[in-house]
Amino acid sequence: MTKIKIVTDSSAIFEEGVAEKLGIEIVPLSVMIDGVIYQDDELAGEKFVELMRQAETLPKTSQPAIGLFAEAYDKYADCEIISIHLTKHLSGTFEAARQASNLTQANVTVLDSGFIDQALAFQAIKAAEMAQAGANKEEILEKLEKMKKNTKLFVAIATLDNIVKSGRISKTAGMISNLLNIKAVMELTVDEGLVMVTKGRGNKTFHKWFENIRETLLTTPNLEKIAISHAGAAALLEPFKKELNTLFPDIHLPFLYTGSVIATHAGEGAFAIEYYTDED
DSSP states (O other), X not given: OOOEEEEEETTSOOOTTHHHHHTOEEEOOEEEETXXXXXXXXXXXXXXXXXXXXXXXXXXXXXXXXXXXHHHHHTTTTSEEEEEEOOTTTOSHHHXXXXXXXXXXXXXXXXXXXXXXXXXXXXXXXXXXXXXXXXXXXXXXXXXXXXXXXXXEEEEEOOSHHHXXXXXXXXXXHHHHHHTTXXXXXXXXXXXXXXXXXXXXXXHHHHHHHHHHHHHHHTXXXXXXXXXXXXXXXXXXXXXXXXXXXXXXTSOOOEEEOOHHHHHHHOTTOEEEEEXXXXX
């Protein structure tokens, strides 16, 4: 039986040691801060948020080079490779991986997970677990497609600073919005990318939205996994985490700093709540 190797990129956020234990190969994206280029996995969450806060300009992120993917694939030319990546709505990483798959002798299937962060890691972990248990490629791909349909990722934006620095809105509009303390929650969807869910003034926006998501989770059948990621929002999220742990004592809930690429675009204080269900 041909061994199956799982490859992903560094926008997938794992608990410490999980990717290594499952043998998941991670190809890093990169981020440039004030002219210095770092691999995404070189900067711990708190360290990156502090560097971003001090930076003169918004950090710039880059997808992995096609050659970097090809090198990773070449290392596992004796395996069947399933390469799972962040949504095409946010990055060209999937396309770089697809092009690299045509430059290697390895047998590579490249997938757009539809997600990022721990929602991407959900798929990589499940694929690696199934591979270790002896599942074939077709069985793994079928499972991943179901997971993609049954996953939800919501991201909360605490400040518009990074959007202003990127030039996506004017400085004047950004100043007004920040003075009004505008907060927003968006859903990352497979078909449309980021879609606005709600917005309002102050952290009460997040608390009100959390009440809604809590009720949704309580009425969701076959809930398999819940996860929280953040970019320096631990204090705000601690009550949310505590309540979810109480409501779902049988579900392990990772509470992790997100990676530098995600933090760059979401901004300091952002957070995400992600989950998926085990259903057909």
